[in-house]
Structure formats: C-alpha cells, structure tokens
Amino acid sequence: MNGVGAHTDTLGPALSVTTEPAEPAVGAAVTATAVLVNDCPFPLRGAVLYLVDPGATTAARTIPLGDLRRGAKITRSWRTSMPADAAGDIAFTAHLVFDVDGRSADCARAAKTVSVPYEPNGVRDPYRTFATTDDARFGQYGSRLVIWAGGADLSGGRDEKGGIRLPGAAATSSVVQVKTVSLTGSDNPSAKYGIAVANDLTAPEKGGYAVLTMSQSYGVEFMTDSDGDGHLDTWAGGGASTHPAWLRLIRSGATYTAYSTTNGLAWNEIGSVTVPSASGVLDAGVVASAVNLNHPGTTVRALFDHFTVEES
C-alpha cells in the first residue's frame, strides 16, 4: 500500500460469460463459459468464482481459485440448460469475490443474457384463474405470475380485471404479500395490479372483498367492500408509483391492513379497514386491470413475483 491507495484503483478484473449455442432455445442444453482475466495491477487474493444458472440464487458451481497473479487467465465452463419455465431476461451469471488486501474486498459480475418473451402459458396447481374482462390471459414462470388484461376500470363502479387466485388460502390471521415487478403495455397512468382477497374471488358479492394495487403512475390504492355487496366502497392510498414494489395485506379476522414498500426495509401503512363480511378462510390472489375506459382497447401485462400467503 503506498499510503493513498490509488494503485488499487482499477476497472478490472475482466470477467465475461458466453454460451454455446449463442442464442439457445427454451429447454436447450447449454454450455456456459466464464473467462476471467486479472488485468488489475495487483494479485487477486482468495478469489472465489460462482457460476449461476438462470433464475437461481444459489451457485451451480463454486470454484475457489486461490490467489491470482497479475495477468492470470482462468476459463471455467458449466453444463446447464435454458429453463423451460422461464421468460424475460434469462441470465447465465458469473460472480467473483476476492480480497484486494487486508482491508478491502471486491467483486466482479458478468452475465450472458438471453431475452425470452412472456407467453400466456396458463397457470398450474394450486393456482386458478378468474376474470371479469373477456380478454384476460395468464402465465406462470417459476415464481413469477403474469396477467394480460384489459378492463374498463377496477373500482367501486366497474370491476373489470383478470386474476390468479389460491382458493381458500388466507386463514383468519394471515399475511398476503407480492412483489409487483412491472406493468407494461399501456401508458395509462390509472392501470393497476396487485393483491385481491375475498370469501370467493370469483363471486365478490359473497363478501370479504378487498384489493390492494399499485397503479401505473398514481401510487398505491387500497379498496374494500365494507358492506358485503360485492362493490368496493372504501379507498385509501395515493402518492407516487414505483415498479418494482412490495404489497402486503394483513388479515386479522375482519380487519384488513394494507402496506407497501419500495425497498423492503420500511413498510408504509396505507390503511386499516374492517370488512365485516369476511368469513372463514379467504381466497387470495393477484389481479390486474388496464383501466381502459378512457383508453379504449388497451391492455396491460402485469408481472408479479414471490406471491405468498402465510398464516400469521
């Protein structure tokens, strides 16, 4: 160390990932290769290379590389495949951690990304779909749920949406949570997507109905049916919209409390409302509406991840 540390300022090391074939088809066998060149002006100490399959959060291979001198070149391949149930940006990733010296650690990360369009491939058990707009379609890719939907509005007046539900999932004390990843296909600022619960989501007039959504541009909306007639008649929310975000609906008997967060650190309470008609175990699910009353013909694609319903 020369006292000012500038000699460890570096753009490197250089890490890259390629695949064979270069543009693999869904389900195809793939050989992915990570190439690491230490072009830093110092050795990488205790380097560990992680090779990660698409959609995975754990490594397919963990490779301790030891100390890597300046100029060292390492090539490592792993056999994997394009997942059959994934869409979006499919990434074959290499992540390297190393120590610079006794005071600093650093990392490098690279990925070969293949874009696969989301298609309405339907949902699998235990999920069910429902819709009050006739153009809704649905998809499921791993932990991701997708809804394509039109719909004039999703409010007390008109309730037109597409939905994916877990029948009888939300116990008397439960937490329903989802990550709203993205809402695309329309610039309509009122378009929305989020959580819905009801005694029976296919028949809101049976009571217990509420929705908690993130709109395209007008923030969070928490609407409930306070008198059990199937129409949403309370509203709370507003503010700015963020995508992605997290929505959480906590049920404690007939009391629903809604939260949102943009960072997973601090949950903002949107409102807490009593829905006296809530009874027994509720349906819980995700919904989307293009709110296209003033944008005729437009539809949205709503992408969700990590939808969970847990007893609390």
Place this chain on the structure above:
Amino acid sequence: MNVSRRRFLTTATALGSAVLLAPPGAAHAIGGGIPDYRPTKESLDTHPVPRWYKDAKFGIFVHWGVYSVPAGSARQMAAEWYLWYQSFDTDPTWKYHRDTYGQDFLYDDFIPQFRAENYDPDSWVRLFEQAGAEYFALTSKHHDGFALWPSKVTNRHAGRYGPKRDLVGELMAAARKRGTVRPGLYYSLGEFFNPALGRPMKNAYTGAEVPMTGYKPVADYIGDYELKQLYEIIDRYDPELLWADGQWFRPAGEPPWRSEEPLAHYYNQAKNRSRPKGVVVNDRFDTHFDYATYEQRTNPTMDAQKWECCITMGYSWGYNKFETEEDYKTSEFLVHLLADVTSKNGNLLLNIGPKPDGTIPDVMQRRLRDIGAWLKVNGPAVYGSTPWLRAEEEGSPLGIRYTVGPGKFNIIVLGAPSGTLSVPADIPHSATSRIRLLGHNRPLKWTRSDGKLHISVPETLPSEIANTFTVDWERR
C-alpha cells in the same frame, strides 16, 4: 478495522495535502504510467472508481445556502427550491412568501441573514467522524447561484455577501487537518435564474426584472462562468469527489455542458502528482460518470456498476424549519438502509441541512451519532466490503443482508433475532468455521441440517437495530 482505516486516511490526506504545496510545474505524470485523460467521453470512461470510494460505503451530503434562511414554506417541501417555488403563483410558496415577507422582499434579501455566525467546520467534521462517515459532499453552489466560496467569476458568493467567509475552504481545511473524512463538493451546473442563462431574476409579484446580487455579466454562461467555477473548485480545493447537479437548467439554445474538459483536468491533476490520489464523479455531468446516482430511492437489485443512494433524513435537502421529528426517518431505518445499500454495491450519501447560522439541527446530529454507534461495532461488515453472490433472501420474512469482507462472510440481520438464526447452507463455511457476532466476545454454536445453518443467538444482543454474524472464510 475501523481504527486502522482512520489512521490510513490521516496518512493519506496528509500526504495529499503536502503534494499540493509543490509548484504546478513540479507535478509530472506518474499515476502508474496511465496516459493523460483526454476531454472525450471515451477517454474518461477508462477512469476507474477509486478504491477508497468503493470501500467507504457511507458519506454525508450537506445542503447549505441562502435557502436555509427562509427554511421552507411548509412541511414536506424541498426548502432548497424556495426561490423556484416562490416564483410561480400556482405554488403555495408564492403566497406564503408574500404573506410572510411581503411582495417587495426578494429572495436575495435573505442573503444578509445568511451569516454562518456559529459555523464551526471542525465540529462538522468531528460529527461526520462520529457518524462513521468516510466522505462528505458540500453544496459549493446550489441552483440559486450563490457560491459558498469566493469565486473570481462572480461576486455572488459568501466571501462578498452574507457570511463574508470562504465557507467551502474552511470545511475543506478542517477535513484535511483532521484527515479522517474525505472532502467532496457538490456543484450545480445550471441555475434557476441567471441573466446569462436567458432567465433573469424577477419580482414574482410584479413581474419586474430585478438585479441578481453579485452578478458579473458574461457572454457565455458555460464557457465564461460555469466551467471556470468548476476549475476554481478543483484547483483551489482539490476535492476527492465532485457531485454535479442541476444539469437540466440549460442555457438558452441548450448547448452541451462541455463537462469533458473539467473532468479530464480533474482526473489528470489527481494522478499527475508524486502521490496520485483517487477521485470520483457522479452521473450528472451529462457525459461520463464513475457511479450512478439514485436520488431518494435505492437500487432494488445488486448492480455491478457502482451506485450511490442519496437521501434526505426528512423530506427536504435544505433546512426546513417546518419539519418535525416525525418527518425524519428513524435511526433504525437509516441503519437498515445502509446495510441494504452496501449489500447491493451501493454507497449511502445521507443528507443534512444546517441552519443559516451554521449549526446542525439536533435531530440530524442524533441520527448521525446513532448510525456511528452502530458502525463502531458493525463497521467491519460495511467498510471495505463487497457484495456476495446474492444480497438478501428475497421474499423471505427474514431481514438479512450479506456482505463479504477480507477473510470474512457477513450476515447482517435487520433487527434483533432470538433463539436460532437459520440461513441457507450455501453461505460460505466449513466444518471448522467459527461464527461470531460482532460486539459479542465468544464464538457462537452452530449446526447444519435440512440445508440450513442454524446459529445459536445469544440472549443479549449488541444492537436492537441490526446485528452482524461473521463467518471466518479462508478461501484458500
């Protein structure tokens, strides 16, 4: 680790300062044999993010200026934009200003009340140290065009009006003297109003054009004024960090800012000295950048591109006298944010807004000291760390963040766990690994089963806010 880092910084800045005393001609290009940067984006893009900035993780943003005198017009109002809001009759600040000060009282009439009479830059730096901050960025000039240093290209500055002091120079000198926190400067490229921008100042109630205090006429806002000011703060104060802003307030005709010229100079003067130092710039120079800025938000995912979350404690960047304690983020949230940002390859630049007399509001001091107290114990999991394979267990109710330090793997639990802490077993460990809790003096018992590590949590924890479990990681 924290102690040795401080010692290192002291040495580094002392050496850096000594270099500046050499005559300009004595500097020569060593810098590891790096050729001089040219004023092109392509050339500037070869500049690395300096090690110190990667390691620092936590800095303090300081928004201070004439706007701290009116100090806002309401809660949840960005006080540093007072001049702009006051200029439009559609904004509540327009009415507030008229009702409070009268329609003939101009924004520049606040300047004499910006006196900095209790400004103690040494105490500011000590507070930054106590917060555990590794760098700071002071608003050398915000959008109102009032410079906090005696600029040669305008008389609109704190040396001539208001405090009649070099507020920038005093803080930079205090930082260098203590050698503990790296000094940086914020600079707004554009301004709300400036005759040279084609937007002269006006009385917002009569529409009459009014003089801009201290304005020296220039023909070219960028070439004759803005670029010269950038060169001034680079050459006069030798900051470690330059934080640009206000690039959207362009001169008429929207010419390019030509930031490549001062940035090349900035990089070259930093490396062409007997002991080169690393400097860093944000992404609002309208050209090359070293790191990405996330203003009032975080990057939700780990990003290989270095980034910085800049965020206010309350709602406003400048001091807002209407904000109450409940408007401020809690210390718990701020510590969690620091851990989250660190785990995803970011830095946290946390803002304070001093009062016009130079004192820092108590609530801000308390928040900073709370963070410092946490970092004093948990700093080894933050400073000098780097992201692991994944930053967190997304979708899990367990609030944890991972970082990697030299020879260590860190599990930062956001909160106070009890009983057994269970984490996925792919975290680095071996059968003989020792797991410790920072701030606790004995290794912890742990077992492995069902694909998880189960760590016995002591009954008494070092922190109610967040706790760090470290795993020795030889990696050989």
